[in-house]
Amino acid sequence: MDKTSEKDRISEMIDAIMRVARGDYSAQIERSGRDDDLDSLAVGINMMSNDIERDITERKKAEEKIREQNIQLKKLDELKTAFLNVTSHELRTPMTSIKGYVQMLLNQILGGLSDEQRQGLDVILRNTNRLDGLIQDILDVSRLESGTMKFIPKKTDIDTLVGQTVETMQASAGRKEITINADIEADVPGLIVDELRIKQVMTNLLNNAIKFSPDGTIINVKARKEKNDILFEIQDFGRGIPKDKQDKVFETFYQVDSGEDRKFGGAGLGLAVSKGIVVSHGGRIWVESREGKGSTFSFTLPLKPVKDVEGRFKAIDMFGLEKTEEEEND
Amino acid sequence: MTKVMVVDDEIDVRKMLDLMMKNEGYDTEMAEDGSDFLEKVDSFNPDIVTLDVMMPGPTTVEILEKLKKKKSKPKVMLLTVVRFDGDEKKIFEQGNVVDYIKKPFDIDVLMDAVKKHE
Ligand SMILES: Nc1ncnc2c1ncn2[C@@H]1O[C@H](COP(=O)(O)OP(=O)(O)OP(=O)(O)O)[C@@H](O)[C@H]1O
Ligand SMILES: [Mg+2]
Numbered sequence: 019m020d021k022t023s024e025k026d027r028i029s030e031m032i033d034a035i036m037r038v039a040r041g042d043y044s045a046q047i048e049r050s051g052r053d054d055d056l057d058s059l060a061v062g063i064n065m066m067s068n069d070i071e072r073d074i075t076e077r078k079k080a081e082e083k084i085r086e087q088n089i090q091l092k093k094l095d096e097l098k099t100a101f102l103n104v105t106s107h108e109l110r111t112p113m114t115s116i117k118g119y120v121q122m123l124l125n126q127i128l129g130g131l132s133d134e135q136r137q138g139l140d141v142i143l144r145n146t147n148r149l150d151g152l153i154q155d156i157l158d159v160s161r162l163e164s165g166t167m168k169f170i171p172k173k174t175d176i177d178t179l180v181g182q183t184v185e186t187m188q189a190s191a192g193r194k195e196i197t198i199n200a201d202i203e204a205d206v207p208g209l210i211v212d213e214l215r216i217k218q219v220m221t222n223l224l225n226n227a228i229k230f231s232p233d234g235t236i237i238n239v240k241a242r243k244e245k246n247d248i249l250f251e252i253q254d255f256g257r258g259i260p261k262d263k264q265d266k267v268f269e270t271f272y273q274v275d276s277g278e279d280r281k282f283g284g285a286g287l288g289l290a291v292s293k294g295i296v297v298s299h300g301g302r303i304w305v306e307s308r309e310g311k312g313s314t315f316s317f318t319l320p321l322k323p324v325k326d327v328e329g330r331f332k333a334i335d336m337f338g339l340e341k342t343e344e345e346e347n348d
Numbered sequence: 349m350t351k352v353m354v355v356d357d358e359i360d361v362r363k364m365l366d367l368m369m370k371n372e373g374y375d376t377e378m379a380e381d382g383s384d385f386l387e388k389v390d391s392f393n394p395d396i397v398t399l400d401v402m403m404p405g406p407t408t409v410e411i412l413e414k415l416k417k418k419k420s421k422p423k424v425m426l427l428t429v430v431r432f433d434g435d436e437k438k439i440f441e442q443g444n445v446v447d448y449i450k451k452p453f454d455i456d457v458l459m460d461a462v463k464k465h466e
Contacts, residue, residue, distance in 0.1 A: 107429055119364060
């Protein structure tokens with residue numbers, strides 16, 4: 019082969035490689051048919067550009083599929099949000115008139131009542147509130163799972179938050195002669211959180227502590243700064259939770275003793291909702307407990323607020339990161 | 349006598365609220381949606397309005413906008429199943445919203461609020 023045609027072949031190959039490098043994978047070199055090194059090189063370049071082209075097409079197809087799936091998921095999410103909003107409205111409306119009329123009757127606005135009538139209406143009101151709480155919890159769980167729960171973070175004073183929550187629980191604690199002690203570290207810094215939602219977490223934990231403790235015991239509530247978090251603890255001296263159930267209690271509808279626990283009127287949603295709220299705020303929640311001795315539920319909230327409160331829980335859930343968080347606590 | 353106007357598309361809720369208000373000695377009038385309310389508001393000229401959020405017809409923001417152009421200047425209490433954030437509240441409060449009551453409500457909570465804004 020003469021020098022010039024060899025040079026031409028080489029520059030043709032350089033050309034082809036440059037085209038591939040720039041993203042044009044259609045580059046092909048005509049074979050000389052001579053069984054020499056240059057021809058092998060040509061075969062190699064052709065194979066390379068073919069392979070890359072195939073890979074790229076496959077990747078593009080896969081990307082396209084993911085894009086389509088994302089659009090579908092987003093549509094599904096929007097549908098779910100709309101569904102939840104409608105459900106919420108449709109369930110609350112009948113509750114509004116039931117609760118309103120029962121209260122009017124109980125206040126004897128519409129006439130006097132016998133003791134039996136009053137007792138009957140008390141039962142209706144209590145169960146109406148229970149149903150309303152259940153609806154609220156189911157909606158909250160669905161919203162957390164679809165990442166559509168609305169959070170309204172504001173600067174919040176921890177002392178006030180804990181104090182007010184404990185205050186609202188005193189009546190039900192009192193019925194079992196349970197004393198709640200609150201111990202808030204002096205000068206504990208404030209947080210930017212959704213106050214109502216964090217109160218909801220504390221209320222759930224306190225409700226459980228009261229529910230699963232014998233009469234006359236105490237419950238300790240603590241809050242203190244620990245590294246980059248505020249750590250909250252709710253300690254009871256109740257029946258405790260078996261070791262192998264301690265992770266499960268945070269799952270929706272899970273109850274350790276489904277027969278016994280349901281008698282208290284719960285559905286097994288309180289801890290699932292609490293976990294969703296805490297994780298959304300960038301915190302962690304866990305339990306340490308010994309059967310027959312008592313339980314301590316702890317949760318943290320970061321001093322530096324996370325940016326993506328909404329949807330954070332869902333995102334974490336989807337990538338299965340929750341597991342590692344739970345494992346950390348073992 | 350303080351005049352209260354009850355706006356709710358659900359007839360059971362509307363009549364119940366009306367009864368609650370009458371029972372407290374308020375002069376009342378009912379409207380079944382935003383348009384009905386805007387039609388009646390100037391002739392009744394209420395001091396307080398309990399306005400349901402999420403009714404067919406005009407949205408809450410639209411109702412409040414149109415109310416601004418009316419002669420009547422009632423205080424508005426929003427009865428709602430949803431929570432509003434700071435930005436939403438800012439918009440509502442420009443429209444004379446003075447309170448938010450969550451549905452279903454405790455009768456005492458509602459009546460205390462009405463009394464406060466009387
Ligand atoms: N402080 C506690 N001591 C002992 N067991 C507990 C305690 N807190 C929770 N549990 C167990 O965990 C289960 C799940 O708790 P969770 O708060 O989610 O549901 P619930 O209290 O049964 O119902 P709900 O909160 O929906 O009213 C409880 O049913 C109980 O078995
Ligand atoms: Mg509970």
